[in-house]
Amino acid sequence: MTTDSAPSIPSADGAEASAATAAPAAALPAEVDAIVIGGGPAGLTAALYLARFRRSVVLLDAAQSRLSKIPRTHNYPGFAEGVTGTSLLAMLREQTLRYPVHSVTAQVRTVQRHGSGFEVGWADGSVRARQVLLATGVTDIPPAMPYVLEALRAGVLRYCPVCDGYEVIDQAVGVIADGEAGVGEALYLRHFTPHVTLFMEQGAAALDAAARRRLTEAGIACADEPIDGIRHWEDRITVRHGARETVCDSLYCALGLDIHTALAQQLGAQVDDDGYLVIDRHHATTVPGLWAAGDVSQGLNQITVAMAGGAMAASAMHRQL
Incomplete structure (x- = not known):
């Protein structure tokens, strides 16, 4: 080309x-x-x-x-x-x-x-x-969701908390991950907002006891169930995990x-x-x-x-x- x-x-x-x-x-x-x-x-x-x-x-x-x-x-x-x-x-x-x-x-x-x-x-x-x-x-390795580029352009899907953590102060923020790196990113974002939820692709069982304890001590929620789906709607992102849904103002992707x-x-x-x-x-x-x-x-x-x-x-x- x-x-x-x-x-x-x-x-x-x-x-x-x-x-x-x-x-x-x-x-x-x-x-x-x-x-x-x-x-x-x-x-x-x-x-x-x-x-x-x-x-x-x-x-x-x-x-x-x-x-x-x-x-x-x-x-x-x-x-x-x-x-x-x-x-x-x-x-x-x-x-x-x-x-x-x-x-x-x-x-x-x-x-x-x-x-x-x-x-x-x-x-x-x-x-x-x-x-x-x-x-x-x-x-960036994107999450499995439709209209990834549209969500990124709207600022509801994010990849870099160093770049734009300031923009999510006090918002409801989710972090999607498939390994221990997600714990570090969730802890990093906790500095900007108390409303952080970590979603593991395979569920919270993928984390060891020490990692879960660090999240609990920081006041970070961790969804127990694996992720079933992610959708962008009206400038927010909904994560479906098991029978539950969590709505986030922004979702950070920590998939590597x-x-x-x-x-x-x-x-x-x-x-x-x-x-x-x-x-x-x-x-x-x-x-x-x-x-x-x-x-x-x-x-x-x-x-x-x-x-x-x-x-x-x-x-x-x-x-x-």
């Missing part, structure tokens, strides 16, 4: 802003200084920095950034009224593509060693580079993440016990010349953290180049 140019994109106030033109795949040079894989906050920031360092850069973007699914973020600095994920992504992309960045919309399939550098391939093209940055991110490390693992890059890419303080992976930034490389999944990682990685790449 490739595209010759970037489409018109919405600005923060809803007006359209014209993005800079992305380079056609046929016009790509055979080899560049750096390839950035991933067009989210980390990848776009890294590409911007590298271009401003006067490095030749190819940005490969599958157009699947997690940022595009955020209805509105209120903890990204500089936007007092918050900013939608799509608008922020559009602004970052427009800024990056004002510089000589070769941008291709494509799903990368392979990353292989080529001499002292790398060759990156997709369905109908490839390019070589001395260094590669992976900013491939993660995907799909961490996109497959390309790095093609090269033998090391991952940690949680599945994230291992990086050093400069964002270098365990494979020389391969770097990583954003959600694929660390557990604090925040926009600002991803952008900082992209800047740090690009700066270190420039020095090595």
